[in-house]
Amino acid sequence: MTIAEVSKKFGLSQDTLRYYERIGLVPSISRSKSGNRDYSEEDCRWIEFIKCMRNAGxxxxxxxxxxxxxxxxxxxxxxxxxxxTEQRKLLVEKMDEMKKTLERLDYKIESYE
Amino acid sequence: MTIAEVSKKFGLSQDTLRYYERIGLVPSISRSKSGNRDYSEEDCRWIEFIKCMRNAGxxxxxxxxxxxxxxxxxxxxxxxxxxxTEQRKLLVEKMDEMKKTLERLDYKIESYE
DNA sequence: TTACCACTTGGAGTTAACTCTAAGTCAAAC
DNA sequence: GTTTGACTTAGAGTTAACTCCAAGTGGTAA
Structure with missing residues (x-):
């Protein structure tokens, strides 16, 4: 798969895909004979995983x-x-904060009726 | 209340408190005769509110x-x-993403047993 | 064979949200 | 009466995570 296809498939910009590779967030992608990135199935699974984790912060x-x-x-x-496990713990903590804030927002919105 | 007291009370640095005031995130704080910030009860309520909202992102x-x-x-x-209401919507969306990621993390952690 | 387009690279620029620095003021303590 | 320490300001610097730019290359189409 070309970078354009992967970009479209996962909704990440080509710049972001190159950036992720450059910093080692995605294993380095093999190149075609003309030097262009050629993403394998496994590369795609990594990218999907990373995207999911990044979406959650x-x-x-x-x-x-x-x-x-x-x-x-x-x-x-x-x-x-x-x-x-550590990241899971941090995620749960964040979600707890958000839940509290959500309740507060709900109360505030209701009091604006 | 002095900035030092407010900083300690809410766990926000003095720099952050000044920054929040400067950008208009907190109503401007009145000064004592010597020119120092003197936070009122209402100021503190604002700061607590802002802190809560910022914690949730x-x-x-x-x-x-x-x-x-x-x-x-x-x-x-x-x-x-x-x-x-708009921010509430975004918050719920974010929490949904995080929930999905949490489930995935749980599954992954379990499979590492 | 020249024009085009998608790609490449290294490096600079951007944005959000702080965080730090320098130079100065003021009141209280020694 | 000078030193100390908490404060003031304006403005510069930092960090995370991208995003953009310039210069160059390789394959295809007119």
Missing amino acids: LPIEALIEYVTLFQKGDETIAARKELL | LPIEALIEYVTLFQKGDETIAARKELL
Whole structure:
């Protein structure tokens, strides 16, 4: 798949896709004979995963670390699990904050009736 | 209340409190005779409100608009309600994304057992 | 064979939200 | 009466996460 196709498929700009690769957030993509990126199925799965995690606000830095660990193989499974568990904890905390704020907004909106 | 007290009370840095005032996110704070900020009870309520909204990720720009409308008096009530309703919608959307990601994280963490 | 278009790279620019610095003022303590 | 420490201001610097730009290349179409 070309960068244009991947960009369209996942709704990420070509610049963002190149940026993610440059910083190591996505494993490096192989090139066609003319030097253009050629995304594999697995590359696409990574991109979809990263997009989902970023949408929920997980920081790029943590995701880079996850990808890096992944590439080091099975001996990093414990570390990967720990990383995800920590991010999960932060996510739940954030959601709790948001829930409180949502209730407050609801109350405020109602009082504007 | 001095800026030091407000900073401690709400866990916002003095720089952040000054910044919020400068950009109009908090109504301007009156000064003591020596020129220092003297926060009233109402100022504190604003700061607590802003902090709560910011913790949930509401953008500063939207909050400035809300404060500005508030200061214009009762004729802006409809606009204020609309603004809050829009932000509420965005908040719910974000929470939905996060919920999906949380489920995915849970699944992934479980599969690492 | 020249024009076009999608791609490449390295690097600079942008945005949101702070955070820090420098130079100065004021009141209280020593 | 000078030093200390909390404050003031304007403005510069930082960080995360993109986004844009310029200069160049490779394949296709007129």
